């Protein structure tokens with residue numbers, strides 16, 4: 320399994336658009352790993368998790384051919400994770416040629432919300448057969464606990480508790496005997512979520528670190544919760560010393576510049592993701 324990290328920011332970006340806090344100011348000066356695009360990853364060359372506003376340009380930056388994406392896993396439909404403007408360019412009116420078939424996997428609530436966003440751009444109905452034919456995609460609605468075999472992937476959907484209106488999900492993706500948990504945007508790993516996750520030996524884990532320790536303003540994990548979850552995963556044999564654990568979806572709230580965050584997180588057995596990492600497991 321190959322993984323390319325396309326983006327690692329919460330909200331609009333890191334540094335945050337108009338912010339002049341110390342972390343944002345330092346990030347602008349230092350550049351490099353401190354400049355974060357909105358969170359998404361690509362698995363192999365064909366499975367995109369979250370078609371956010373930055374995801375397609377990030378593909379071009381990091382050597383991923385977006386024209387070869389065959390599977391789109393949407394965690395949810397918030398605007399930092401789904402940009403309808405990218406999706407509607409599949410319409411024949413945009414003169415797109417030779418579209419790969421795209422299988423979209425998401426919850427019902429997210430599909431409904433994505434459809435609203437799509438309708439603000441074009442009169443395309445995500446659920447209608449004629450549009451599915453024209454834009455060459457299929458819609459696979461999943462809910463917590465569902466397991467789906469698609470292509471060479473096995474995908475398991477888990478409730479993120481992040482936003483019940485859009486029924487946000489996190490996913491375990493298994494390919495060629497290797498398993499990855501993509502866990503953003505995540506309020507908590509609930510008991511029902513543990514019941515699923517504990518059946519896996521995870522090779523790679525991404526977890527939501529929107530906030531630093533003591534700064535949790537809701538909706539997401541923070542550094543302290545990741546520390547607890549990493550040690551619980553180790554205790555339960557879900558991860559081991561060879562597993563790669565990364566924090567992603569980083570905001571400026573209680574977090575720091577990349578190198579300082581990485582120094583701290585390694586004490587607790589995980590790393591801080593940055594844009595453009597390529598992993599091969």
Ligand SMILES: [Zn+2]
Pocket residue numbers: 329330397399400504568
């Ligand atoms: Zn988000």
Ligand SMILES: [Zn+2]
Pocket residue numbers: 334335338339340341342343344571
């Ligand atoms: Zn700031």
Ligand SMILES: [Zn+2]
Pocket residue numbers: 395397481504
């Ligand atoms: Zn969100």
